[in-house]
Amino acid sequence: MSRRSNGLIGIWAEAQRQQQRQREAAHRERTQAQREQERQQRAYERETARLDREQRAAYRQRREAEAMRRTEELEGRVAELTGLLVAGCAEPAFTAAALRRPEEVEPFQPGHLAHPVAMPDPGQYRFARQQFERDWQAAQAAEAQRQQQLAAYRQQYDQWAAGQLAETRRYNAGVAEMTEALRGRDPDAVVDYFSAALYASSAWPQEFPHQISAAYDPGARQLVLTSELPGYGIVPEAKAVRYMPTADQDKETARPAAQRRAVYRDVLAQCVLLTVRELFAADEFGALESVSLNAFVDDHDPATGRRAQIVLATVSVARGVFEGLHLEQVSAVDCLVDGLGGQLSARPDQLAAVRPGRMPDEVGRGVVSHGGGDDPDLYEMDPIEFEGLVAQLFRARGMQAVMTTRSNDGGVDVEALDPDPISGGRIIVQVKRYRKTVPPTAVRDLYGTVQGAGANKGVLVTTSGFGPGSYTFANGKPLTLVSGEELVGLLGRHGLRGRLGGGPAAAAARPAAAPAEQAAGDHNVLGMAWSGRVALDVCALVCEGTRVLSDDHFVFYNNPATPDGSVRAVPPSAGDKAALRVTFDALPAASDRLVLVAAIDPAVNPDADLSEFTDARIRLSDASGSELGQLEVSDGRPGETALVLGSFRRRANGDWDFVLGGQGYRGGLSDLVQDFGIEVA
Structure with a gap:
């Protein structure tokens, strides 16, 4: 006879089964959660890897x-050099008419004074x-009052227009006299005219030199001249540029020496042929029966080590022979050497000279020179002559200019009047024949x-x-600063002569790129201030163009100084x-700009933007703390x-000028620096 259970065992067994099912369900949930987490991790890693691949691919x-x-630039440069003669032959010939100025002046433009004042309408009252x-x-x-001002302005315009027209007519009368002298084959007129023809030509690349000496033999109707050639560096040393992803750097492929030499010889031959072509093409008066040309480079003679004019090509050619050539179709080297019987250096890259032909000083008449070392040295020029040269430059630019009297000039060396009725007016000119950098006090004095x-x-x-302090003070004011290098360029473009010293000794004596105002401590301090309570990080990037030199040349809170210490964050x-200390003359030679940026400090103002960044300014001080x-x-x-x-940018003469910025970014500092080539992890 079996014994019935009282039910306790069943209850206990059911409870055990429930607990077992709960444990199994919890285990399944943990397993599923772990699998889901692993799946998400794998998906995240795949997405991260994909983005990384895309970023690497985009960067590459x-x-x-x-x-x-860069490769295309190199190829384009060589194409420009090898096509010099063809391009030059397409340019129109120079004529005496090009020297004349049109006898017309800007029309009278009274602006708002031309409109009568509207009278009130009685119907509205x-x-x-x-x-x-x-x-x-x-x-x-x-x-x-309008009519009175209009009459005064008209009288002022009529006086200016009459003076301008009289000056133009005097100039054109001089051109007419030279034309008559050309017909009479006056040697001075012939040399001046054909020198102008070569200088006015637009067939030459801008960086080619323009040094000419010439004399004219009227009996033989021959122009004898020397003309400067470009140096070997005109042909790019690199042939191509290739990016090497394994080393993350560009690799230049060198142009074969034989190819570079061949291109250079071809350029020299083209220069000689193009010079002769422009002379004969400009001869509308029959002054030239032949041309004798010696073409040289201004370099150190390998035999003596001294600076000299080394003749690399020479030719003497009659008009009839030259006019029978089809220059657009010739091989320049073969044409010069075989066709015209000229000489061309076999190794111009090594400055192997050729025997020169007839030289200007052998003609027996005065030799006229333009450009190069024969120009007057501005450092050694008499101060009065220097001021006169500057006044002449302003007159060559179409202005009226006079030198002031020495006894009571009030700090004014030259006064000029720009006749442009809109942008012109009275101009005060001060002339400083310095060897050292002009101090900011001189710029302040000029402004006063x-x-x-x-x-x-x-x-x-x-x-x-000039130094940064001078350009900073002149920023936004009606002031223009013209450095020595810029002055020489302006003189050359307007047919005037001047140079800054000559040879290595004079180059060593030129003012250093480092501003004199940095002498005390040799640095400047850039202090930054703004309105609003927003906290900002002020940073600096030392760049070549729009690319930072390296990550170490990005100065910010985690990198307070560049490796050379030329830029350093300092207490304000x-x-x-905020403040930065900058030694401008110690910045790397490869750099050409110092970019200043500001960004929200996410640790202090994580939700802020730059709407409260107002009334901002950068205060430039010298090492002693004096504000510049x-x-x-x-x-x-x-x-x-x-x-x-904004950014400080290195000028051609080594000075630094400030250029206002303004580009904003929504992605913060990391978004900004990527535009300058910094990889953000």
Whole structure:
């Protein structure tokens, strides 16, 4: 007989089964959660890897595109050099008519003074008679004043126009006299005319030299001249550029030496043929029966080590022979050597000279030279002559210019009048024949003179250069600073002569690129201040163009200084919120700009933007703390969290000039620096 259970065992067993099912369900949930987490991790890793591949691919594409662009530039440069003669033959010939100036002046443009003042309409004053009379009288007075100003302005314009027309007619009369002298084969007129023809030509690349000496033999009707050739460096040393992804750097493929030499010889031959072509083409008066040309480079003679004119090509050719050539179809080297019997250096890259032909000083008449070492040395020029040369430059630019009297010039060396009725006016010119950098005090003095004289503009011309303090002070003011290198370029473009020393000794004596105002401590301090309570990181990037030299040349909170210490974050002075110390003359030679940026500090203001970044300025000080000037920068904009404040850019003469920025970024500092080539992890 079996015994029935009292039910406790069943209850206990059921509870055990429930617990087992719960444990199994929990285990399944943990397993599923773990599998889901592993799946998400794998998906994240795949997405990260994909993005990384895309970023690497995009970066590689950018670098390969940049290498291709540089290669195309090299190929284009060589194509320009090898096509010099063909392009030059397509240019129109120079004529005496090109020397004449049109006998016309800018028409009278009174601007707003041409429009009469509108009289009030009585119909609009139906119940306001007294108001109408007051407005009528005011309009009548304004109209009378307009007519008075218009008459004065017209009188001023008529005086200027008459002077301008008289000057043009005097100049054209001189051109007519030279033309008559050309017909009579006057040697001086012949040399001046054909020198002008060569200088006015647009067939030559801008960087080609323009040094010419010439004399004319009227009996033989022969122009004998020497003309400077470009140096071997005109032909690119590299043939192509290829990006090497394994090393993450560009690799230049060198142009074979034989190919580079062949291109250079071809360029020299083209220069000789093109020079002769332009001379014969410009001869509308039958002055030239033949041309004797010696073409040289101005370099160090390998035999003596001294600077010399080394003749690399020479030719003497009659007009009839030359006019029988089809220059667009010839091989320049074969044409010069075989066709015309000229000489061309076999190894011009090694400055292997050829025997020169007839030289200008053998003609027996005065030799006229233009450009190069024969130009007067501006450093050694008499101060009065130097001021006269600057005045002559302004007159060559179409202005009226006079030198002031020495006894009471009030800090004014030259006064010029720009006749342009819109942008012209009275110009105060100061001339500084310095060897050292012009201090900012001279620029401040000029500004005071301009204001005191009521002039429209001030120009400071020097044989040296200017520092950042000078350009900072001149920023936004009616001031123009002309350095020595810029002055020489302006003189050359307007047919005037001048050079800054000559040879290595003079080059060593030229003012250094480092501003004299940095001598005390040899650095400047850039203090940054702004309105608003927003916290910002002020950073700097040392760049070549738009690319930072390296990550180490990005100065920010995690990298307070560049490797050479030329840029360093320093504690700000009173009134500033951030500061950088910059030694401009110690910046790497490869750099040409120092970019200043500001970005929201995410640790302090994680949700802020640059809408509160207003009334900002950069205060430039010298090493002693003396303020040299202030630079205004753009305000921030809503939604943006990083901003390019501006950049100091190295000029051709080694000075640094400030250029205002303003480009904003919504992605903060990381978004900004990527535009300058910094990889952000």
